Amino acid sequence: MNKQGTILIVDDNRNILTTVKMLLEDTFARITAIASPNNIPARLREDRPDVVLLDMNFQSGINNGNEGLYWLREIKRLRPQTQVVLFTAYADIELAVTGIKEGAADFVIKPFDNRKMRETLLNAYHKVTPRPQTAGKSNMVWGSSAAMTDLKVMVEKVAGTDANILITGENGTGKEVLANEIHLLSQRSDARLMPIDMGAVSETLFESELFGHMKGAFTDAKADKPGKFELAEGGTLFLDEIGNLSYNLQAKLLTALQRRSIVRVGGSRQIPINVRLICATNRDLQQMVREGSFREDLLYRINTIHLHLPALRERQGDIVPLARIFLERYAGMYNKSQMRFSPAAERKIDALPWYGNIRELQHAVEKAVILTDGPEIGESDIDGDTPATSGRPEGAQTIDQMEQRLIEKTIADCDGNLSQVASRLGISRQTLYNKIKRYGL
Template identity: 50%
Template sequence: MGASDFVLKPWENEKMLTTIESAWKLSQSRREVKKLKLKEKQLIAEINRPAQDLIGSSVAWKQVIELVAKVAATNANVLITGENGTGKELIAREIHRLSPRTDKVMVTVDMGSITETLFESELFGHKKGAFTDAHTDRTGKIETAHEGTLFLDEIGNLPLPMQAKLLSVLQNRAITRVGENVPVSVDVRLICATNCNLLQMVANGRFREDLLYRINTIHIELPPLRNRRADISELASFFLKKYAEKYNKPGLSISEQTLQKLESYAWPGNVRELQHAIEKAVILSDTAVLQPSDFLFRSSDSAPDIHSNCTLEEMEQKLIAEAIAKCEGNMTLVASQLGITRQTLYNKIKRYGL
């Protein structure tokens, strides 16, 4: 450990005791710092574990994973969109894990859960006494993510006044803690996610267009599970193994008829719903093979109506995108199902940027 102080002879007993006490406190502080650094390393290692849930071999899912690998190597801001349960946070963590910032922390903020009154305190931090309940100094989420990744989940839920404050931080790359006047520079890689149609929100005046451009350097759209049915069997096997181990039910399997039922269901809750359905079936099943009767779905649960609140062009774009995913990139089959020629199909793909 080395020396921390010294005492001259002849010494005074009181001073000797004070010196020993100070040395002991310093030693304790060093141990505490060492523990905190170890915990930080363990936390980063846990965050950066390869995402085992990123399972799938369908064309639609492979395209997502390939795009993630390309984007991760850069510092570009990323916007991840998709329905609830499609795996937006998993994709965000995978981008961070594969990025040059992998040895730093990734900080997640649920924008929908932060009230407007606490927005600045949560994101920017505050000084002690800045407001009634500010009993101590607090580092904000953005500053905590310095040199790492900041993941803003449910960005579409952010009210307009807060959008302006967030835009200012992104433009200036600096935050000002509540109760202070000195800006603090921050270096973060920004990833945002939402299940909202931000373009429609911009058109309706509910989301700032300039903020959308800031967060949308790269856009990753996650396909719903109904558009990657080829992955359902693989996902079901993964979750079956996971929960069979968790609930001490070794040797469980899924019958072929059950797989057919799973693959024909619309899965409005996507992968998350499939995961919960498998867990429930594992818990309640009394046999070694999961049967169709172990999965009870409401007949009203069907794919969302893509025609609602859509223009004709938006409807056509969605139909083509879903057909491409369903046919796993077989353009001849896609054209046949849509009742158009391959050349017309290619012209529309180019037009819509699909």
């Protein structure tokens, strides 16, 4: 059998993790197994699994499946194209039906039959929307605004080169989606696009994460492990939130880029690296250079080509078409295929400032689809800050000010649940903690 696809297995029983992983070794090309569901958002972002096999119960003594349903919803919200197969020890048809209604592809009952397990997971895999990294496929919606038309022309010129690219833009503008698009149009599209959230990489783990480590290099180094540079060999390395990297770590990154080689922690051999580098930030790196918080030599190294993604409110004519795309996606997901926007709703969508950009628009449309009972989404069903209610003073704000305001609003909307805040903003908990500390929230 030809191995294909990527699967994430989530179960707090490590014996089951080992057993299922061994069972699927000849079926899936890449298998990740985790014991804690709290790691799901990070794995979705980094591994982009085609299928998730999700246990329904994680907390001792709680066996009603509610935690599994919560994580099912989170997976479908964070990565709608990923198919979820529920894994339960209880043949509860009612719960299984609830899971299917919430978007699960199927379910498997413990103890499981090996043949049935493989068949169910493969069937789920074949339902998957093609992944963004697959050559010839794209999730980019360019629109017809002048700003995006100019950007598209530039991308088509530079994507086929190996020039390092810096993408700037506010939170939620789609910087990672643009990085995916550049990778697809590059000569490296058959290799991997490896994304790393630099805001979530701690000082102590930076070298291990990026450069890898040797067995015994530190207490928990039980085996040799390649870093992200090696895993991206021949492909593209996407460093998101590069502006959050500390000054000390900037020097280590610069050294690797200049030498075009890395040394694993605990090792001595220089390992050549062959990657195309794309970085992204919502911060003003030139200003950070002037302030002494970002290395000028690193900026020159990563900024061969600068691409700026405009804010959604600057994309005249693109907002409503984007909203219609999200409506089609979520109406299908929640079995409301006849749903439509009223003319008044579309006028409101077009008039709102969308300080959270595409991400905020996407969440607003999903919420409207979920909460609207009839076939038509009205003006009052669209949740968004109007200029009169947003509390935003007249005149331009800095990107940092808008980011701080968005985080404050999301924390309030989520009643202080930081896991939910991080998921809604599309960032890791560690990145959220860093930003809360930075803004003094």
